Amino acid sequence: NKLFRAKIEQAGMTQSMSRVAHCLDNGPMEGFWGILKREMYYRRRFTSRQELVESIEEYIRYYTYDRPQRHLGIRTPREYHEKLVGAA
Numbered sequence: 001n002k003l004f005r006a007k008i009e010q011a012g013m014t015q016s017m018s019r020v021a022h023c024l025d026n027g028p029m030e031g032f033w034g035i036l037k038r039e040m041y042y043r044r045r046f047t048s049r050q051e052l053v054e055s056i057e058e059y060i061r062y063y064t065y066d067r068p069q070r071h072l073g074i075r076t077p078r079e080y081h082e083k084l085v086g087a088a
Contacts (some may be wrong), residue, residue: 036063064077
């Protein structure tokens with residue numbers, strides 16, 4: 001869709017490069033949004049768009065730095081990083 005591509009380019013974004021029916025790059029993001037909705041969104045009632053945006057941004061910070069991750073040995077990304085830096 002030309003209009004969609006134009007909006008993506010105008011926003012300075014890069015469109016997915018996967019071919020149709022080969023959306024390997026989409027899976028991790030779908031998983032993340034599923035976790036976000038389960039852990040943050042479904043638990044609250046938002047009264048404004050701004051409140052929702054702020055909550056999503058706050059959750060992304062939490063997820064990025066402080067949420068324990070199974071693939072990191074039940075450590076937070078911050079703890080895992082500190083361990084790697086300390087080992088160097």
